[in-house]
Amino acid sequence: MTAEQNPVPSPTPSPxxxxxxxxxxxxxxxxxxxxxxxxxxxxxxxLELLGVTDVFGLPGxxxxxxxxxxxxxxxxxxxxxxxxxxxxxxxxxxxxxxxRVGVAIATSGPGATNLVTAIADAYMDSVPILCITGxxxxxxxGTDAFQEADIxxxxxxxxxxxxxxxxxxxxxxxxxxxxxxxxxxxxxxxLVDITKDAQQKTAPFIWPxxxxxxxxxxxxxxxxxQVQAAAQLLADAKKPVLYVGGGVIRARAxxxxxxxxxxxxxxxxxxxMARGAFPDSHDLHLxxxxxxxxxxxxxxLQEADLIIxxxxxxxxxxxxxxxxxxxxxxxxxxxxxxxxxxxxxTADVPIVGDAKxxxxxxxxxxxxxxxxxxxxxxxxxxxxxxLRKEYPLGYSEPADGLLAPQYVIKRIGELTGPxxxxxxxxxxxxxxAAQYIKYERPNSxxxxxxxxxxxxxxxxxxxxxxxxxxxxxxxxxxxxCFQMTNQELATCTINNIPIKVAxxxxxxxxxxxxxxxxxxxxxxxxxxxxxxxxSAMVPDFVKLAEAYGALGIRVTSADQVDDAIKLAxxxxxxxxxxxxVVSRDAMVWPMVPQGVSNSYVQYAKDHAPTWGEE
Numbered sequence: 001m002t003a004e005q006n007p008v009p010s011p012t013p014s015p016x017x018x019x020x021x022x023x024x025x026x027x028x029x030x031x032x033x034x035x036x037x038x039x040x041x042x043x044x045x046x047l048e049l050l051g052v053t054d055v056f057g058l059p060g061x062x063x064x065x066x067x068x069x070x071x072x073x074x075x076x077x078x079x080x081x082x083x084x085x086x087x088x089x090x091x092x093x094x095x096x097x098x099x100r101v102g103v104a105i106a107t108s109g110p111g112a113t114n115l116v117t118a119i120a121d122a123y124m125d126s127v128p129i130l131c132i133t134g135x136x137x138x139x140x141x142g143t144d145a146f147q148e149a150d151i152x153x154x155x156x157x158x159x160x161x162x163x164x165x166x167x168x169x170x171x172x173x174x175x176x177x178x179x180x181x182x183x184x185x186x187x188x189x190x191l192v193d194i195t196k197d198a199q200q201k202t203a204p205f206i207w208p209x210x211x212x213x214x215x216x217x218x219x220x221x222x223x224x225x226q227v228q229a230a231a232q233l234l235a236d237a238k239k240p241v242l243y244v245g246g247g248v249i250r251a252r253a254x255x256x257x258x259x260x261x262x263x264x265x266x267x268x269x270x271x272x273m274a275r276g277a278f279p280d281s282h283d284l285h286l287x288x289x290x291x292x293x294x295x296x297x298x299x300x301l302q303e304a305d306l307i308i309x310x311x312x313x314x315x316x317x318x319x320x321x322x323x324x325x326x327x328x329x330x331x332x333x334x335x336x337x338x339x340x341x342x343x344x345x346t347a348d349v350p351i352v353g354d355a356k357x358x359x360x361x362x363x364x365x366x367x368x369x370x371x372x373x374x375x376x377x378x379x380x381x382x383x384x385x386x387l388r389k390e391y392p393l394g395y396s397e398p399a400d401g402l403l404a405p406q407y408v409i410k411r412i413g414e415l416t417g418p419x420x421x422x423x424x425x426x427x428x429x430x431x432x433a434a435q436y437i438k439y440e441r442p443n444s445x446x447x448x449x450x451x452x453x454x455x456x457x458x459x460x461x462x463x464x465x466x467x468x469x470x471x472x473x474x475x476x477x478x479x480x481c482f483q484m485t486n487q488e489l490a491t492c493t494i495n496n497i498p499i500k501v502a503x504x505x506x507x508x509x510x511x512x513x514x515x516x517x518x519x520x521x522x523x524x525x526x527x528x529x530x531x532x533x534x535s536a537m538v539p540d541f542v543k544l545a546e547a548y549g550a551l552g553i554r555v556t557s558a559d560q561v562d563d564a565i566k567l568a569x570x571x572x573x574x575x576x577x578x579x580x581v582v583s584r585d586a587m588v589w590p591m592v593p594q595g596v597s598n599s600y601v602q603y604a605k606d607h608a609p610t611w612g613e614e
Contacts, residue, residue: 034204039168040065056087060107062134065199082487086459088118091129093463102129109147124450128187160188173209185218186337222353231365235373237306246273247311256359269297276439290318295391314344324597398583405582413437420472425457425481428510455484479531493549505532506584545577
């Protein structure tokens with residue numbers, strides 16, 4: 001992602017670069033005499049000038065000055081969450097659905113530490129969020145004062161950068177710098193910790209502030225010779241694959257990816273974080289690779305002679321046993337973050353640059369190569385099409401007579417359509433949502449990929465709905481995940497954020513249970529949640545939904561599925577929660593066990609009756 005793609009100051013902020021600041025803010029920024037503002041006022045004014053229109057937060061002692069001034073303005077909508085982790089995930093969902101920077105606010109001490117999980121999540125998945133935390137008075141720092149925590153130190157390993165602000169005059173520069181860092185280069189979370197006295201004191205508000213980041217120079221334009229080398233390798237290859245990661249979505253490069261794939265005729269696989277970067281319906285798309293990927297996608301990577309990795313990082317869930325991953329493949333690795341290139345798999349052609357720019361350059365270079373070289377992928381495609389025919393994605397009906405979770409999720413996608421947004425929790429339902437919903441556009445699939453954070457779905461869906469109010473937003477959650485952050489349903493009801501929640505209720509921690517079944521001789525140790533099977537329902541999700549002011553529905557048979565989904569789609573005056581009681585014995589297939597090679601054709605054949613039926 002480049003600075004030019006975002007309404008951010010680059011390299012020195014300008015009020016005209018923001019998205020419609022108020023007339024008062026614009027006048028103040030453009031007048032000759034600087035306005036005298038408190039540090040809290042400077043926070044709000046800076047956010048406004050940067051184009052921020054929505055923030056998620058929860059007040060406390062160290063941010064009371066900021067909250068006192070928030071209520072005196074109407075340019076920025078503040079959404080009061082019920083837990084700071086919810087604010088962080090909501091900011092993530094907001095950013096992931098809209099490509100805008102999400103903003104979360106918390107107080108000092110436990111308020112700030114409650115953001116840590118969401119910050120770590122955003123760091124792993126390269127989500128641009130700005131976290132603003134209050135800190136105790138600067139004179140009390142280091143004394144173990146009430147609710148003091150070194151949040152800058154705590155978050156240093158999981159942020160792109162962190163700022164500690166002790167003076168009101170430093171507020172605009174810190175926040176503008178944080179916004180710039182979060183949204184450029186490889187996106188990610190940035191934290192600004194502001195002492196209470198810095199919020200209370202006044203200083204002239206200088207706009208634009210001077211931004212001095214001497215060590216921050218994101219590379220967006222790739223080296224021409226490397227791009228040419230990659231184009232020539234592709235033209236000479238017999239079994240190439242485009243290995244597409246979430247960086248393509250963050251770079252807003254889906255159109256360029258589509259154009260390049262169609263120009264070259266190269267097979268495409270999209271990782272868990274890249275679902276929607278390339279249309280599922282396209283003939284060139286082989287599906288999702290990795291532990292629970294499709295057989296064609298997994299074996300295409302494994303047997304390729306050339307892999308062009310675009311905004312992907314060769315993580316363990318894709319590669320399996322790294323030493324045996326794609327043993328015959330030449331690697332072209334494109335990433336905006338030079339630290340990722342050759343970190344796991346050595347790149348034969350390293351290309352540091354923004355995916356949007358690199359793909360455009362690759363298309364030009366490949367077109368030039370076509371004048372002297374005629375690529376031939378016919379034999380490769382014959383093999384891949386054979387895999388697609390032999391190993392279609394499918395599932396068997398559960399033997400216990402309960403709902404097939406795959407069917408439920410598939411119908412949610414079919415009845416909602418590609419314009420919807422789907423935010424998943426973590427576990428089996430996450431994999432089924434990645435497999436059985438057809439994604440045709442970027443920013444339609446939100447999930448916690450790197451950190452695998454249970455509790456992500458409901459607040460992320462809430463944030464996505466705030467960012468994209470005209471889209472249908474589903475939270476596809478498990479009964480375990482839902483119980484971690486369902487308090488944000490109150491936030492949704494009170495603030496008119498009508499998300500739809502589908503609880504895939506197998507009354508257990510499903511993915512852990514699956515591993516226990518497969519690898520621990522069926523010893524299901526502490527994975528039973530008692531939420532949907534038998535007489536006990538603790539809690540009763542329908543009653544819980546109603547207590548939060550949402551519409552609660554329970555579905556126990558296949559003939560009820562469509563009517564429940566249609567009712568949810570038709571209900572837009574409040575959130576909707578559907579408790580789908582599904583089989584606890586359903587498993588996610590295909591599956592490459594952890595730590596083994598991706599060469600698992602025999603494993604796939606052995607399980608064909610389980611997952612290969614339409």
